[in-house]
Amino acid sequence: MIVRIRPRDSMPFGPLAEALGRPVSDHEQLTEYTVVARWPGLDHCTPDDEQKTWTSAEWADHLDDPSRWHAFAVSPQDDRRTIWHADIRLHPADRVLTGPEWSEIAHRLARIAGIQRPGDDQGCRWIAVQAQPGRLDLLANLIRADGTWTTQHHRLPALLAVECRRIEAELGLRAPRGGGPDPGQSARFAQRATAPVNRPSPGALDATAQLGGLLRQLTDENTGPLATVRGLVEHTAHRLGRLPHAYGPAAGHQLELIARRLHGIQQDLDATAAALPTAAGPTPFPVRSATRPVIAPAAPAPANGRR
Numbered sequence: 001m002i003v004r005i006r007p008r009d010s011m012p013f014g015p016l017a018e019a020l021g022r023p024v025s026d027h028e029q030l031t032e033y034t035v036v037a038r039w040p041g042l043d044h045c046t047p048d049d050e051q052k053t054w055t056s057a058e059w060a061d062h063l064d065d066p067s068r069w070h071a072f073a074v075s076p077q078d079d080r081r082t083i084w085h086a087d088i089r090l091h092p093a094d095r096v097l098t099g100p101e102w103s104e105i106a107h108r109l110a111r112i113a114g115i116q117r118p119g120d121d122q123g124c125r126w127i128a129v130q131a132q133p134g135r136l137d138l139l140a141n142l143i144r145a146d147g148t149w150t151t152q153h154h155r156l157p158a159l160l161a162v163e164c165r166r167i168e169a170e171l172g173l174r175a176p177r178g179g180g181p182d183p184g185q186s187a188r189f190a191q192r193a194t195a196p197v198n199r200p201s202p203g204a205l206d207a208t209a210q211l212g213g214l215l216r217q218l219t220d221e222n223t224g225p226l227a228t229v230r231g232l233v234e235h236t237a238h239r240l241g242r243l244p245h246a247y248g249p250a251a252g253h254q255l256e257l258i259a260r261r262l263h264g265i266q267q268d269l270d271a272t273a274a275a276l277p278t279a280a281g282p283t284p285f286p287v288r289s290a291t292r293p294v295i296a297p298a299a300p301a302p303a304n305g306r307r
Contacts, residue, residue: 008081019137037106037128066143091174212276
């Protein structure tokens with residue numbers, strides 16, 4: 001998977017047409033097979049009886065609304081290029097992905113890009129378009145519902161590349177040679193995203209590097225405490241699933257969902273740590289090595305179903 005961040009645009013019609021591979025239309029409706037993911041706030045601002053299948057022109061207007069409503073919102077570079085666009089391309093030899101897999105990729109990369117934040121009900125509007133083979137496009141208006149500008153990490157290309165490597169490993173996709181972001185793209189994005197003032201001091205950079213080391217210890221898959229807790233939750237879910245009582249499998253399923261959320265938190269923290277600078281030397285906050293305890297397997301249930 002290769003992610004390419006396009007230059008920001010002042011209108012969504014051009015980027016959406018590029019994502020579709022054809023002009024934006026007032027007649028062509030885009031189904032859930034094309035718009036595979038979107039910002040969660042759409043359900044709150046759309047009446048239940050309103051048609052949920054929109055034309056491409058209506059989707060473009062929807063993305064453009066915040067720009068019209070907040071006429072004085074500007075970027076940190078003092079411009080009005082509100083539309084953020086990135087395209088994600090698979091390797092030509094990769095298999096064909098399903099709609100839910102494209103949706104999962106879109107939501108994960110949207111979180112990394114900062115255009116979707118869990119629990120944020122004032123976030124920006126975004127959609128994910130899968131209209132061309134082996135390609136996914138993310139489009140967002142960086143003006144949030146409260147009129148403020150969405151901030152993105154200055155090392156966003158590197159963060160997206162790290163997440164793409166995880167997705168490739170989980171879905172059995174091919175990784176590009178080198179595995180990292182395009183150096184030229186990273187430099188251009190950092191130049192756009194970083195303000196020329198308030199540069200961090202060397203002491204602040206060193207402290208940031210030490211905190212990054214702490215995060216890496218917390219998220220280590222072999223010795224980190226988060227992996228240990230997740231392992232215990234998964235083990236408990238497995239044991240509950242074997243109980244003959246009706247509540248056992250239901251509770252086990254809930255714990256499986258909790259384990260998945262813990263894994264997502266672990267990945268988000270790991271991606272954050274990857275974006276921080278590194279420095280030699282010990283971490284000022286030592287973390288005790290946490291190995292997963294050996295747990296005896298559950299005893300088989302008696303024949304009569306009682307334990």
